[in-house]
Amino acid sequence: GAGVSQSPSNKVTEKGKDVELRCDPISGHTALYWYRQSLGQGLEFLIYFQGNSAPDKSGLPSDRFSAERTGGSVSTLTIQRTQQEDSAVYLCASSLVYGELFFGEGSRLTVL
């Protein structure tokens, strides 16, 4: 498709389970970002990938969170041993190196 694609759009899981969220960026965009949107915290930066450089993980809230980007394209955000406070909408965005961010529609995670 033409835009950033995220899956699943909705995920309900039980506390303690691991979840994986996927992002397929716009073709040709070298930069990829993950943000988290929650009621209490607004929009928070999580992680940034640029080409083959080491990712900037400075926004990840704990070591339960990790992300990878394979082949410079698709990215997976993994949350291990989910907690209720992880419930949020996880937004992925991509851009050219110096370009505007284009966001996906997000993956809504609910941890019971």
Add this chain to the structure above:
Amino acid sequence: AQKVTQAQTEISVVEKEDVTLDCVYETRDTTYYLFWYKQPPSGELVFLIRRNSFDEQNEISGRYSWNFQKSTSSFNFTITASQVVDSAVYFCALSESVRPGYALNFGKGTSLLVTP
């Protein structure tokens, strides 16, 4: 510390009214970028505008206009003759990197409701 403050949490106007969304930012950098994004009910953040810190010219795009004032650290957004389709959450954001989209600091958003 909050780098971007959107003091208005919710605004409700009647169609055709003008409405201004406030954004105040805080940074010590001389090079930075400011953004506005719109988030309709579908959830996807839609880019509206980017300004760099060296360009204080106001910008108009159709019914949208932006007023950037470094003296007051503000980057306000005005919608003229509002329409129901303008109903959305609007976010102001700041990037303190030379890469304009990098690590955006978002405000908490202003929810705009335009009623017929």
